[in-house]
Amino acid sequence: MGSTTYRLTCLSPVHIGTGQQWSKFDGAYHEGRWYVVDLDKVFALGVDGNELAQAMGSGAFSWTEWLRGRRISPEQVALYSLPCAQPPGEVYIREGIKDVYLRPYIPATTLKGAIRTAIVWYLLRHDEQAKAFARRYLILAVYAKDIGQIVNRLAKGNRQAEEDPQLHLRAIREALELDDTQEAEVFLQTLYRALGKHLEGARRGDRHERVRMRDIRDLGSDRRFLALPVERYLLGKDPNHDLLRVLQVGDSETTSLEQMEVGLVWTYHLDSSGKLQPKREQGMEYRSLAEWLKPETGVRLSLRIDENLFSEQANKVLRFHEAQKQAIHRLPEVCNRYAQAVIERQRTYAAQHHQPQLQEFYERLRQKLNGLPDGALLLNIGWGGGWEAKTVGDIVQEILRDDQLGENPQKGNINPDAPFPETRLVGYQGGAAAYPLGWVLLEPVRG
Amino acid sequence: MPNLMLKGKVIITGAIEAVTGLHIGGAAAGLDIGGIDNPVIRHPVTREPYIPGSSLRGKMRSLLDKHLGLEANKFIQRREPVVRVHECDDEEKYLQCPACQIFGVTPGDQRRDWNRLKPSRLIVRDVLLSQTHEATRRLREAKTDLPFTEVKWEAAIDRITAAAVPRQNERVPAGAVFSPFEMVYNLFDLNGTGIENDIQWLTHLLKAMELLEDDYLGGYGSRGAGKIAFRELKVLFKSRAYYEGKVDKPIVLGEGDTLRDLNVSQFAEKIRQNLGD
Ligand SMILES: [Zn+2]
Numbered sequence: 079m080g081s082t083t084y085r086l087t088c089l090s091p092v093h094i095g096t097g098q099q100w101s102k103f104d105g106a107y108h109e110g111r112w113y114v115v116d117l118d119k120v121f122a123l124g125v126d127g128n129e130l131a132q133a134m135g136s137g138a139f140s141w142t143e144w145l146r147g148r149r150i151s152p153e154q155v156a157l158y159s160l161p162c163a164q165p166p167g168e169v170y171i172r173e174g175i176k177d178v179y180l181r182p183y184i185p186a187t188t189l190k191g192a193i194r195t196a197i198v199w200y201l202l203r204h205d206e207q208a209k210a211f212a213r214r215y216l217i218l219a220v221y222a223k224d225i226g227q228i229v230n231r232l233a234k235g236n237r238q239a240e241e242d243p244q245l246h247l248r249a250i251r252e253a254l255e256l257d258d259t260q261e262a263e264v265f266l267q268t269l270y271r272a273l274g275k276h277l278e279g280a281r282r283g284d285r286h287e288r289v290r291m292r293d294i295r296d297l298g299s300d301r302r303f304l305a306l307p308v309e310r311y312l313l314g315k316d317p318n319h320d321l322l323r324v325l326q327v328g329d330s331e332t333t334s335l336e337q338m339e340v341g342l343v344w345t346y347h348l349d350s351s352g353k354l355q356p357k358r359e360q361g362m363e364y365r366s367l368a369e370w371l372k373p374e375t376g377v378r379l380s381l382r383i384d385e386n387l388f389s390e391q392a393n394k395v396l397r398f399h400e401a402q403k404q405a406i407h408r409l410p411e412v413c414n415r416y417a418q419a420v421i422e423r424q425r426t427y428a429a430q431h432h433q434p435q436l437q438e439f440y441e442r443l444r445q446k447l448n449g450l451p452d453g454a455l456l457l458n459i460g461w462g463g464g465w466e467a468k469t470v471g472d473i474v475q476e477i478l479r480d481d482q483l484g485e486n487p488q489k490g491n492i493n494p495d496a497p498f499p500e501t502r503l504v505g506y507q508g509g510a511a512a513y514p515l516g517w518v519l520l521e522p523v524r525g
Numbered sequence: 526m527p528n529l530m531l532k533g534k535v536i537i538t539g540a541i542e543a544v545t546g547l548h549i550g551g552a553a554a555g556l557d558i559g560g561i562d563n564p565v566i567r568h569p570v571t572r573e574p575y576i577p578g579s580s581l582r583g584k585m586r587s588l589l590d591k592h593l594g595l596e597a598n599k600f601i602q603r604r605e606p607v608v609r610v611h612e613c614d615d616e617e618k619y620l621q622c623p624a625c626q627i628f629g630v631t632p633g634d635q636r637r638d639w640n641r642l643k644p645s646r647l648i649v650r651d652v653l654l655s656q657t658h659e660a661t662r663r664l665r666e667a668k669t670d671l672p673f674t675e676v677k678w679e680a681a682i683d684r685i686t687a688a689a690v691p692r693q694n695e696r697v698p699a700g701a702v703f704s705p706f707e708m709v710y711n712l713f714d715l716n717g718t719g720i721e722n723d724i725q726w727l728t729h730l731l732k733a734m735e736l737l738e739d740d741y742l743g744g745y746g747s748r749g750a751g752k753i754a755f756r757e758l759k760v761l762f763k764s765r766a767y768y769e770g771k772v773d774k775p776i777v778l779g780e781g782d783t784l785r786d787l788n789v790s791q792f793a794e795k796i797r798q799n800l801g802d
Pocket of ligand 1: 595611612613618619622623624625626
């Protein structure tokens with residue numbers, strides 16, 4: 079299979095951030111539009127820089143007022159402008175990605191990230207051994223601090239003892255209250271693998287394979303990398319051996335700024351009666367604004383599978399197994415199975431918690447998914463799709479629940495309490511709740 | 526003592542267009558770059574991004590190796606990440622191997638004793654950002670993060686917690702044009718055995734260019750960067766007779782805006798007819 083061209087269509091607003099947020103110092107709101115101010119253009123009008131700096135330092139600064147006072151139209155000094163759902167006031171605006179010529183597009187990294195999540199989910203769903211690895215790893219992460227303390231106690235400050243795999247085995251047995259030595263041994267293997275070390279090597283005394291007490295104690299403590307050992311297990315030990323190297327995703331073609339607007343996103347949470355409602359706390363409204371691509375926006379992009387990496391020769395180094403190859407070759411199915419699971423959970427949640435707009439959106443999405451043409455697929459990309467659409471959290475929650483460890487996998491070293499997830503982001507249209515963000519349809523373009 | 530004679534040069538010139546953003550990695554952030562995680566390589570004098578000839582050449586070679594099914598047998602780097610390329614170990618095989626003949630082999634090891642070893646046919650020069658192209662003017666006027674480049678922020682999302690790790694990546698924006706690029710392919714006659722193979726293998730070089738257009742140059746290729754197109758192409762043949770002043774003009778083998786516009790199949794015959802000896 080060579081390169082395939084797809085047409086991507088936004089089914090809900092899509093916001094892909096740049097890491098930048100516009101504040102009132104960056105632009106002006108005027109008659110329904112947001113103008114990002116280009117300082118070069120302001121100074122080209124002969125404005126005194128010191129005077130402007132002083133005005134900005136005054137606290138009550140507003141570009142809208144400042145420009146009006148000097149009879150300068152926002153248009154005159156704008157880098158660009160977009161329709162804007164409401165005056166931003168003190169609310170930040172999340173900038174949406176555009177190329178250097180201010181043309182929005184969908185970056186390959188965003189698409190690839192979403193596809194990667196679907197593949198990880200699919201492989202984990204269909205591989206009992208991988209799921210067993212993930213389960214043991216998560217249990218170790220929950221008990222990491224305990225195991226670390228036991229290692230500390232048993233080693234009595236002896237550095238060499240601290241790094242002895244036999245001692246680690248004892249600590250695991252004790253912390254997890256395991257009677258079965260064989261099971262403890264499998265947990266020990268999991269621990270070493272999760273830390274990227276070889277247990278056999280450590281037993282032979284290889285310095286590079288040593289596991290320190292601190293490594294054990296910190297296992298799973300950084301929530302930014304909690305899933306990494308599971309991903310490595312499923313896809314490859316490092317970026318050079320990673321399955322996703324096979325998939326070459328292109329940046330999408332660009333579209334025009336006309337397709338972009340500043341939309342309102344409100345954080346919803348469960349109120350005391352169990353309804354999913356806009357979050358307001360102590361007079362504070364949990365609103366944000368984001369430059370998003372409007373629903374119906376379409377762009378083309380291409381995906382290519384580099385079959386060379388599955389060749390006999392490459393196989394000597396990469397050794398991708400059959401399930402991994404299948405996941406790549408049956409990509410639309412893999413992505414759609416994942417989308418289905420996400421949609422189903424979100425739909426149920428919205429129904430249970432009386433949020434009719436979201437429920438309706440997911441109903442329609444489900445119908446769309448069931449009637450997809452051959453080779454087409456649904457993905458959730460960018461910001462605002464929710465924790466469910468970015469993670470393999472459902473499988474993790476199942477594991478945590480089965481082992482009665484709780485169900486909140488969000489925290490590092492996993493906090494087993496607290497209901498999770500507590501919030502949803504809801505995109506507004508015409509002042510009313512309308513949809514979650516980030517759902518796109520990819521259809522292969524024939525001929 | 527082997528007798529080597531240059532019978533002519535094929536010179537391919539043109540432009541390289543970045544169809545997607547291009548990231549050819551430079552040295553890790555120097556002070557003058559301002560702390561970018563993944564900077565692009567810049568010309569030491571002009572500070573403008575450029576495409577090193579070695580990057581172009583290396584990528585074309587590895588694509589041709591794969592295309593011809595040649596085994597990557599030589600370790601460039603043994604520790605992880607292991608890097609391997611193809612190089613013939615056997616003189617008889619070498620004589621029949623377009624990749625080794627076009628791109629050359631390192632003269633070390635037992636190859637010193639081969640008496641039919643030719644120098645590499647191909648020279649690929651560095652390609653600078655075009656000084657005359659409209660694209661460069663537009664890029665100069667655009668609001669770029671750094672001169673001629675954009676710094677793209679990305680977030681790696683943890684697949685259990687959804688926590689984000691931001692990272693940044695500098696690249697030359699899509700649409701940038703690098704020119705002129707120049708590749709010189711030498712036709713060598715060794716010990717009077719003629720240059721027929723050299724002539725025929727020219728098609729492999731053009732194949733390697735085509736393979737590169739279908740692949741990517743530089744980093745982050747599997748994530749959208751590095752798609753390029755060869756443009757404004759001109760392929761000239763300068764025979765030995767030309768260099769000796771017996772012929773006053775180089776022969777145009779082909780010309781066109783894209784690789785597909787070149788009539789590659791006629792190159793060999795045109796060269797044979799114009800060797801001038
Ligand atoms: Zn060879």
